[in-house]
Each structure stands twice: as C-alpha cells, then as structure tokens.
Amino acid sequence: MKRIAIVDDEPDITAVLKKGLEQHGFLVDAFNDPEDVLARFKPDHYDLMIIDIRMPKINGFDLYRELKKRDGRVKVCFLTAFEIYYEEFNKIFPKIDVRAFVRKPVSIATLVKQINSIIEGQE
Secondary structure, three states, X not given: OOEEEEEOOOHHHHHHHHHHHHHOOOEEEEEOOHHHHHHHOOOOOOOEEEEEOOOOOOOHHHHHHHHHHHOOOOOEEEEEOOOXXXXXXXXXXXXXXXXXXXXXXXXXXXXXXXXXXXXXXXX
C-alpha cells in the first residue's frame, strides 16, 4: 500500500481527501498544521506528500523546502485553489523542482490518477 500525507489547514478538506484516498487503497495521514508535519516527519516514510500552498504559520513552499532538507527524495504535489502558470512559478521559485499541482476542488478519481502518475515517476 502506498503511504500518503495530506497537509491542509482546513480540516474538512483533509478529512474528505483522507477518506476518499483510503477507499482507493492508500494509507493516509492527514495534518492540519504544517508544524506537526515537521515534528513527525521521517525520511522515506511517505510515497507522496500532498501540500496546500496557502497555510498560516508555514506556507506550502516553505514546508516543501524544509522537507527537502530532511529527505532529498521526498515527492510532493501541491494543492491550490488558484491557477498555476509554470513559467511564472519558475521565475518566482527557480529552486523548487515540483511540477505536480492539483487545483481545488478536485475529484478523488482525478487525485488518485495524479498520485499514481507522480509515484510512478511520470510527472
């Protein structure tokens, strides 16, 4: 079973995504506070981390940077309520090598497809 972490400051979003992904056979840990993720993070524990971009305390990009320091192989997919323009994103964040973004709201079927694609290295 693939292990997924979901990090979003909105408990209703993490609850829905966790339940939906577990119904598709994933093991899911849900976090509503990025500081909890940092306190509990273990290298090589998750196959993928799904991280909301806009959160209080620590935004998704800063969380990603910290996780990358702790595990250079961690795979991340960002959740966002906004349209992502990769050229603009790369200008602002040239050192972030993530190309996987999911726009909220997202169906579980679409998310499962995206997760499998990322984990299998097709993203």
